[in-house]
Amino acid sequence: MLSKEEMKSYLKEHLTESRYNHTLSVVETAIRLAQIYKVDKNKAEIAALAHDIAKNMTIYDLKSIIDENNIKLSYDEEKTPELWHSIVGPIVGKKIFKIEDEEILSAMRWHTTGRENMSKLEKVIYIADMIEPGRSFPGVDLIRKESFNDLDKGILQGLTHTIKYLLDKGFPIDINSIKARNYLVLNK
Template sequence: MGLINTYEDKLKNAIGNKRYNHSLGVMKTAIKLAKKYNVDKKKAAIAGLLHDCAKYKDIQLLLKRAYEFGIILDNTMKKSPSLIHGPLGAEVANKEYNVEDKEILDAIRFHTTGRENMTILEKIVYISDYIEPNRKFNGIENIRYIAYRDLEQALILSMNNTIKYIIDRDLLIHMNTIKARNSLINENKQEGN
């Protein structure tokens, strides 16, 4: 695929082989979901492949790059720096991978936390990151199954699991995640689910 060739070397060097293989899994899952939900497959592929383009292992590098791009970190991001790679990834995708499409950039920006009133592309990238084939944990098969039948329900289940995981470790929950979950529940109720 031409898209992979365009970004492969640069992306592998930035995030390493393991994270790169994860990104390929997210891209492939995002393409399948895009077909299912009538979303632009190329946008889904680019967002899926580049979603972790700024997921650096070195926390100091994350902080430095966020500062360089003028990203204002809220208290939750300061205490949980792994969340920085979403907004930083959008900036890196724009400046270093020449991605200009706002929809793609927002899907990268919000793939870690979600947000209120997510677009369908944002939902696809968020859930693709959660269910891609390399992920193995209890309950994943059920969420994979649901993702192809009811995208919003799959997102709610994944966010519930993420929130439980965060609570069990006494970590901070990003406000965007709470707003995203509440928004999805309201959407589902309005649709009669």
């Protein structure tokens, strides 16, 4: 696996400045959360560093990687290119950063939508992405505060916020976010 410094220099070159800064903030937030919730700090740091590795690829490149790897997109995923960087992220993370750890790759895969019955590492990366200090949207302070108090409550609020936002905007909602939220509601 590449060293963290090598990963950073790759990201600095392949991400926009704002996306790179976002990544560093997700790293910082994920490490803090990992300490609180007893998640492997090193895995959290690497997953956070790598989570948006594919974010600034063109839609064309993302789609080619999806096709080359014979990934079957659902109809909804096919129509939602915003999700593609999280589908492609683990593939690029494996190839370029030489990440082999399945827990890390899975946290990268699910950082945008969440999924049913997430691992603690997946939860940390999902919510760190949403609440890093650079994020500012109505309600973020509450989700931030809750996330450092009670991880599941923070995630439930985060998912509810995102689903409500998408509903209000008339956008489609990824089925995995619904399942992630249902699971937390039903297992409180």
